[in-house]
Amino acid sequence: MASLDVSELKKNAKIEIDGHPFVVVDFQFVKPGKGQGLYKCKIKNMLTGAVIDRTWRSGEKFEPANVETKKMQYLYNSGDAFTFMDNLSYEQVEMQADLVGDDKWFLLDNLEVEVLFYNNRPVGVALPSHVIMEVVESEPGVKGDTATNVTKQAKVQTGYAVAVPLFIKVGERIKIDTRTGDYIERVNS
Amino acid sequence: MLAFGERVRLWDQALTTVRAHLRARGLAEVTTDLRREEVALEPWIEPVASGTAWLVTSPELALKLLVMRGAGPIFQLAHVWRAGERGLWHRPEFRLVEWYRPGAAITALQDDVESLMAALIEALSPWAPTRVAPPRWRSEAWLDLFAATTGVALDGDESPEVLAAAVRGTAISSWPPPPAGDDEMRGLWSWSALFSAWSDACLDPWLAERAAAGEAVHLVEFPPALAALSRCDRDGAGRGVARRFESHAFGRELCNGYDELRDAAEQRRRFAAVAAMREAAGQPAIGLPEGFLAALRDPGLPECVGAALGLERLVACAVGAARLDEVSLEP
Numbered sequence: 001m002a003s004l005d006v007s008e009l010k011k012n013a014k015i016e017i018d019g020h021p022f023v024v025v026d027f028q029f030v031k032p033g034k035g036q037g038l039y040k041c042k043i044k045n046m047l048t049g050a051v052i053d054r055t056w057r058s059g060e061k062f063e064p065a066n067v068e069t070k071k072m073q074y075l076y077n078s079g080d081a082f083t084f085m086d087n088l089s090y091e092q093v094e095m096q097a098d099l100v101g102d103d104k105w106f107l108l109d110n111l112e113v114e115v116l117f118y119n120n121r122p123v124g125v126a127l128p129s130h131v132i133m134e135v136v137e138s139e140p141g142v143k144g145d146t147a148t149n150v151t152k153q154a155k156v157q158t159g160y161a162v163a164v165p166l167f168i169k170v171g172e173r174i175k176i177d178t179r180t181g182d183y184i185e186r187v188n189s
Numbered sequence: 190m191l192a193f194g195e196r197v198r199l200w201d202q203a204l205t206t207v208r209a210h211l212r213a214r215g216l217a218e219v220t221t222d223l224r225r226e227e228v229a230l231e232p233w234i235e236p237v238a239s240g241t242a243w244l245v246t247s248p249e250l251a252l253k254l255l256v257m258r259g260a261g262p263i264f265q266l267a268h269v270w271r272a273g274e275r276g277l278w279h280r281p282e283f284r285l286v287e288w289y290r291p292g293a294a295i296t297a298l299q300d301d302v303e304s305l306m307a308a309l310i311e312a313l314s315p316w317a318p319t320r321v322a323p324p325r326w327r328s329e330a331w332l333d334l335f336a337a338t339t340g341v342a343l344d345g346d347e348s349p350e351v352l353a354a355a356v357r358g359t360a361i362s363s364w365p366p367p368p369a370g371d372d373e374m375r376g377l378w379s380w381s382a383l384f385s386a387w388s389d390a391c392l393d394p395w396l397a398e399r400a401a402a403g404e405a406v407h408l409v410e411f412p413p414a415l416a417a418l419s420r421c422d423r424d425g426a427g428r429g430v431a432r433r434f435e436s437h438a439f440g441r442e443l444c445n446g447y448d449e450l451r452d453a454a455e456q457r458r459r460f461a462a463v464a465a466m467r468e469a470a471g472q473p474a475i476g477l478p479e480g481f482l483a484a485l486r487d488p489g490l491p492e493c494v495g496a497a498l499g500l501e502r503l504v505a506c507a508v509g510a511a512r513l514d515e516v517s518l519e520p
Contacts, residue, residue, distance in 0.1 A: 005273075007272070028276060028277065029274065029275055029276030029277075029279055030276060030278075030389065030393075031233070031274060031276075031279060032384065032385060032388040032389075032392075032442060033435070033442050033445060034231065034232070034233070034234075034381070034384070034415065034417060034435075035233060035381060035384045035385035035388050036232075036233045036381065036382060036385035037233065037273070037274065038385070038389055057364075057365075057385070058233060058273065059470050059472070
């Protein structure tokens with residue numbers, strides 16, 4: 001891909017550094033009138049999520065990252081690989097479990113996600129901000145305990161364990177924040 | 190942030206005040222074409238092409254041509270364009286107040302800057318959320334301030350190699366080495382890279398401290414390699430210096446002033462060094478402004494001083510804004 005001039009950098013630009021795709025999350029241009037401009041950026045590694053500072057001088061070039069996102073449906077996993085299907089072409093792709101990471105706890109069958117492709121290989125999943133899952137295992141709440149900040153452990157379909165309020169029962173559906181992994185609320189069906 | 194309607198009235202007052210102030214100080218307002226066949230070559234300032242011509246990066250060449258023809262003291266409020274400059278304090282199109290005073294001393298320009306800033310702070314006070322006090326001005330010589338902020342004493346005429354060795358191990362130690370080429374280009378490359386690195390690491394924080402203490406600074410007597418379009422001679426210590434200044438107030442660079450270079454051969458060498466630097470950096474070629482250079486030879490430029498001041502920044506600073514778009518009428 002053709003390299004781009006640093007003056008074309010902007011927020012959300014996706015660039016490649018040392019074989020990793022990064023997205024520009026913050027961006028500041030400073031320049032002494034008769035001096036060289038500096039592009040002070042915060043960039044996020046799209047594979048690891050790590051955010052680092054990076055400054056470019058005007059005139060420098062960078063490589064755009066060959067990344068794209070596709071809306072896909074999660075189908076199933078075989079333990080070491082997760083299979084997704086393109087909603088438009090019905091094409092299926094497999095992603096290694098280590099790339100899915102902890103996101104696997106929120107991958108419900110048929111969940112719609114955005115799959116990140118880097119150099120045409122699936123490398124990551126962008127989940128919806130929350131998912132609704134069913135409690136499959138939990139101790140019954142102790143009768144009479146009404147304190148609101150007391151929680152117990154509950155397990156949902158994927159095997160994920162989450163702290164929930166005592167009133168939550170097996171078979172009920174709960175909303176979970178996919179970024180923090182925390183219980184949000186009970187969903188009344 | 191001011192409501193849009195208030196910003197409209199703020200700008201009306203600002204433009205009225207700047208014009209009235211400069212007229213009262215003996216300058217006549219002129220207007221010159223801003224799309225031109227010739228543009229001044231300066232390092233790190235990228236002009237915008239308009240068909241086969243350029244949108245000016247400043248009205249400098251046009252105004253000097255008028256001064257050569259005997260225009261006397263003049264000013265222009267000019268729209269100018271600089272490609273790729275967008276940030277909290279940069280817009281790719283902005284307004285410069287540029288003015289020339291034939292026969293005057295460079296300190297007359299500094300008086301203009303100080304009095305204009307004070308007048309604008311006063312006139313725009315109804316739009317300032319909290320009272321803005323006019324700063325107390327002081328002057329600092331470039332090499333002295335460089336030494337004070339880095340601990341490195343320079344003479345101003347160091348070669349690229351000596352310069353790189355002198356700042357090794359300081360906060361400004363790293364910039365790309367100059368490409369192969371003649372001494373003038375390599376010197377320009379290194380000194381402007383040094384200036385850029387120093388600005389970011391040392392000068393800006395120092396200026397912010399001065400601003401917090403209510404002070405503004407004319408940075409004067411630049412190293413000759415950074416002379417741009419100003420005249421060079423020697424300071425009291427015998428060091429070569431460029432007779433130019435930069436005015437910084439409220440932590441912002443607001444104005445550049447020159448004791449104007451009148452030597453056509455010297456001016457050609459400097460433009461050629463910028464052209465060589467552009468070529469070495471792989472930037473598109475810009476032809477030398479041959480018409481301007483011919484006029485600089487004959488009829489020639491009378492002794493004069495000139496300055497250019499960023500109007501949006503001045504207005505923003507005068508009302509205590511934290512960024513240009515707090516006062517601008519357009520995004």
